[in-house]
Amino acid sequence: GQQVMQIPQYQHVQEGEDFTTYCNSSTTLSNIQWYKQRPGGHPVFLIQLVKSGEVKKQKRLTFQFGEAKKNSSLHITATQTTDVGTYFCAGPINSGYALNFGKGTSLLVTP
Amino acid sequence: DAGVTQSPTHLIKTRGQQVTLRCSPKSGHDTVSWYQQALGQGPQFIFQYYEEEERQRGNFPDRFSGHQFPNYSSELNVNALLLGDSALYLCASSLDDTQYFGPGTRLTVL
Numbered sequence: 001g002q003q004v005m006q007i008p009q010y011q012h013v014q015e016g017e018d019f020t021t022y023c024n025s026s027t028t029l030s031n032i033q034w035y036k037q038r039p040g041g042h043p044v045f046l047i048q049l050v051k052s053g054e055v056k057k058q059k060r061l062t063f064q065f066g067e068a069k070k071n072s073s074l075h076i077t078a079t080q081t082t083d084v085g086t087y088f089c090a091g092p093i094n095s096g097y098a099l100n101f102g103k104g105t106s107l108l109v110t111p
Numbered sequence: 112d113a114g115v116t117q118s119p120t121h122l123i124k125t126r127g128q129q130v131t132l133r134c135s136p137k138s139g140h141d142t143v144s145w146y147q148q149a150l151g152q153g154p155q156f157i158f159q160y161y162e163e164e165e166r167q168r169g170n171f172p173d174r175f176s177g178h179q180f181p182n183y184s185s186e187l188n189v190n191a192l193l194l195g196d197s198a199l200y201l202c203a204s205s206l207d208d209t210q211y212f213g214p215g216t217r218l219t220v221l
Contacts, residue, residue, distance in 0.1 A: 001170075031208060042201060042212040043154065088153050092208065096167045098144050099210060101153035 002027045004091055006102035014110050019076040021105035023089035030092055032065055032072045033099065038085040046074075046087075079109045113138060115204050115213035123219045124192050132187045132216045136204030142166075143185040144210060145177060146201040154201055160185055192220045 003026040013019055023032065031050045035043035047056055049065035049072060056063045062075045072089055086106045090099040116135045124130050136143050142161045146154035156169035160179035174190045183204075189196055197220045203210035 033208065033210075035212075042215050043210075045209050045211065048208060090153075093156060093167065093169070096159070097142060097205060097208060098156045098159045098167045098169070099154075100156065101146075103151075103153045 002091070002093065002100055004089060004100050004102040006087075006089060006105050008105055009103065010106045010108070012108045012110065013079050015081060016078050019079050019083070019107055021074050021087050021089075021107075023072045023074075023102055025070045025091050027091075028069050030069075032069075033090045034063060034072075034074055035088045035090060035101075036085050037088065037104070041085075043088060076107075079107070081109050081111055083107060084109050115202055115211055117200075117202050117213040117216050119216060120214070121217045121219075123221065125221050126192055126194060128192050128220075129188065129190045130192060130218060132189075132200050132202075132218070134185045134187070134202030134204075134213060136183050136185070136202075137211050140204035140206050140211070141183050142205045143179055143183065144203045144205065145185070145187045146203065146212075147171070148199040148201055148215070150198075157187070189218075194220050196220050 033048045034046040037043045053067045054065040060077045064073045086104040088104045090101040093100045118133045144159040145157040148154045158168040163179045176188045179185045199215045201215045202213045
């Protein structure tokens with residue numbers, strides 16, 4: 001079945017450093033979504049990418065969707081302590097509306 | 112505008128018991144999905160309801176069942192609980208691809 005893999009599993013950075021997490025799917029995706037889950041919280045939608053090669057920015061966050069629509073990345077510039085949490089990528093299951101999530105990348109930011 | 116709500120917040124059960132979790136979707140959303148999130152893992156899709164029918168199902172046994180009501184709210188039922196069913200159960204509502212998650216129900220099976 002379809003698998004979504006994320007690396008790294010954990011990342012510990014000093015505040016102000018950059019951070020990148022990578023997502024790879026075993027199958028081509030119609031779209032990819034990114035979610036953030038704060039410790040003790042629930043996943044919160046960040047963004048959806050649909051087009052091949054698409055790049056979207058949200059303030060210090062940059063999201064990319066690969067040309068083959070099988071991989072994606074999230075880059076955070078100059079991390080802040082408010083960026084702490086686990087970042088998940090997710091792709092549709094069998095072209096439906098339900099999502100197949102990766103295991104996430106947990107980001108810890110030290111002041 | 113209320114977001115997705117879930118009840119109860121926490122629940123403790125013993126092996127073999129049955130549990131019912133509830134979810135009210137975001138206003139205007141007609142689709143409800145349920146996910147199981149074990150500690151340190153990503154959410155795993157259980158099933159999705161649309162127009163009171165199960166539209167899509169993940170790789171979960173028949174012990175997991177659900178229901179959607181005419182007002183779009185939903186229930187998740189788990190029978191014959193196992194220790195491995197201990198997890199955060201997340202409900203998500205949607206109109207399209209984007210899922211809006213509720214705060215979850217933390218189920219502990221002893």
